[in-house]
Amino acid sequence: MSFLADKKREHEAAAEKALADRDYAKAFFHTAKAAEFGFSLAEQVEGKVARSYVDDANELLEIAAALKEKAARQQPAAPQKALRETGDEDTAKTQWELKDKPSEKLADVAGLDAVKQELREKVIEPFTHPELYERFKVKVGGGILMYGPPGNGKTFVARAIAGELDAAFFNVNASQIKDKYVGETEKNMQRLFEEARQHDRAVLFLDEVDHLLAKRGNRKVGTVAQFLALTDGLVKNTNCMLVLAATNKPWILDEAVIRPGRLGTHIYVGPPDAPARQAIIAYSLKDTPVADDLSSENLAARTDGYSGADIAELCDRAKRSALARQLAAGTEEQITNADFDAALQKVRPSVTPAMLKEFEAWRDTRRGPADAALDDD
Numbered sequence: 053m054s055f056l057a058d059k060k061r062e063h064e065a066a067a068e069k070a071l072a073d074r075d076y077a078k079a080f081f082h083t084a085k086a087a088e089f090g091f092s093l094a095e096q097v098e099g100k101v102a103r104s105y106v107d108d109a110n111e112l113l114e115i116a117a118a119l120k121e122k123a124a125r126q127q128p129a130a131p132q133k134a135l136r137e138t139g140d141e142d143t144a145k146t147q148w149e150l151k152d153k154p155s156e157k158l159a160d161v162a163g164l165d166a167v168k169q170e171l172r173e174k175v176i177e178p179f180t181h182p183e184l185y186e187r188f189k190v191k192v193g194g195g196i197l198m199y200g201p202p203g204n205g206k207t208f209v210a211r212a213i214a215g216e217l218d219a220a221f222f223n224v225n226a227s228q229i230k231d232k233y234v235g236e237t238e239k240n241m242q243r244l245f246e247e248a249r250q251h252d253r254a255v256l257f258l259d260e261v262d263h264l265l266a267k268r269g270n271r272k273v274g275t276v277a278q279f280l281a282l283t284d285g286l287v288k289n290t291n292c293m294l295v296l297a298a299t300n301k302p303w304i305l306d307e308a309v310i311r312p313g314r315l316g317t318h319i320y321v322g323p324p325d326a327p328a329r330q331a332i333i334a335y336s337l338k339d340t341p342v343a344d345d346l347s348s349e350n351l352a353a354r355t356d357g358y359s360g361a362d363i364a365e366l367c368d369r370a371k372r373s374a375l376a377r378q379l380a381a382g383t384e385e386q387i388t389n390a391d392f393d394a395a396l397q398k399v400r401p402s403v404t405p406a407m408l409k410e411f412e413a414w415r416d417t418r419r420g421p422a423d424a425a426l427d428d429d
Contacts, residue, residue, distance in 0.1 A: 057089075059089045060086050060093065063083070064086045066078075066082040067082035067083040071119075079119045080119035080120045083112055083119055084112070084113070084235040087110075088109075090105050090106075091106065091238065091278060093105045094274075094277035094281070103284065106278060106281040109274065109278075110242065110278075112235075113238060113239050153219070154212070156208065156212045156215040157212055158171065158176070158209075161212050162205075162324065162335070163327045163328020164205075164209075164324065167209070167319060170319055171213060174317050174319075175294065175317075178190075194314065194315070195283060195294070195295035195297060195316065196294070196295070197305075198299075198321050200320050200321040200411055201300060202361070203362060204321050204322065204360050205360050207298070209321065210257040213296065217255065221254075222244065222247070222255070222256045224244060224256070224258055225260055226258065226259065226260040226261060226263035227260070229241055229244065230263065230264065235274070238274050238278040241278050241279065249293055254294070255294045255296060256294070256296065257296045257297075258295070258296070258297040258298070261305070262301045262302075262304050262305055264279070265297075265305055265306055265309045267306050276308065280308055283295060283314050297315050302318070302414055303414050320411065323360075323401075324358075326356070329352040330351075330352035333348040336367035337371075340387060341384070341386045342386055342387045343389065346386075351392060354392075358402075359403050362399060362402050362403075366399045369395035369398060369399060370392045371391075373387075373394055374387040
């Protein structure tokens with residue numbers, strides 16, 4: 053820890069010297085590096101001390117941003133190679149501009165009854181009936197981590213939650229936050245949370261969160277410290293902001309991120325069950341010419357182990373096959389079992405049994421005896 057503190061002071065001193073020499077580019081670099089070491093210091097401690105380190109690092113990032121603008125004006129030819137132009141503060145904030153307020157509801161999610169029931173109990177009802185939870189002194193709040201193999205509707209579930217809560221919806225991929233320049237990722241994350249907190253109700257959905265909040269080990273990851281600081285008050289949040297995160301690799305997330313109070317509720321979203329597969333097939337074939345003997349129930353039975361995305365691709369191939377046949381013959385055709393037979397030869401399940409075992413093993417390590425007892429009932 054003393055090493056980190058020494059490096060932080062070293063860069064702060066170098067930044068002061070560069071500023072005295074009016075070398076704003078060098079001052080920006082050293083200030084940003086000092087902020088990075090500040091975030092690393094925050095990772096070594098907890099509570100108020102960690103918060104003070106994060107606040108100090110954020111102040112350094114603000115100073116660095118101002119220095120970067122000065123450096124850009126000082127060296128107009130340099131920004132293309134050495135600096136990234138970010139525009140003014142108002143422009144920077146528009147990257148999190150609200151796109152829509154979802155109309156989907158959990159009833160629109162095909163199947164996944166156990167997942168939907170868990171979401172109602174742990175997410176929807178605490179938000180819609182806060183007075184009851186207060187009366188019984190049941191703690192609510194914190195974030196939700198949805199995990200499972202790709203292509204199974206985690207994003208759609210997040211939209212449905214926002215729709216149930218009539219909340220502003222921020223759908224953000226980790227790639228929209230990450231930045232190769234020192235300190236910019238942390239600043240982007242802070243802007244996102246600030247924008248979400250401007251709404252009475254907001255659902256902030258972080259997709260592929262493992263790209264942002266992986267285990268730190270010996271690496272200096274200021275993003276984790278920034279996330280911990282920003283989510284410090286989620287349990288006591290007053291504006292009803294819900295943080296949802298999704299990942300296909302929960303086992304690489306930092307332990308501090310997935311503990312109670314942060315992303316403390318973990319919900320497994322696995323491949324669709326038979327009713328869900330049937331619903332996906334029926335939806336994909338809605339308003340299309342299908343043969344009378346084509347049964348979505350039979351197709352659901354034949355697609356056990358397929359992800360939602362796999363099934364959508366399967367249906368698309370079958371529809372294209374019938375379309376091609378009509379174009380070639382010049383007569384009206386229908387989607388038949390033969391079209392699906394051919395599609396099933398091409399589209400195989402993208403989720404393997406080994407992948408499912410990996411998710412189940414991680415889930416089992418996170419649960420207590422009470423959870424296991426529920427499974428036995």
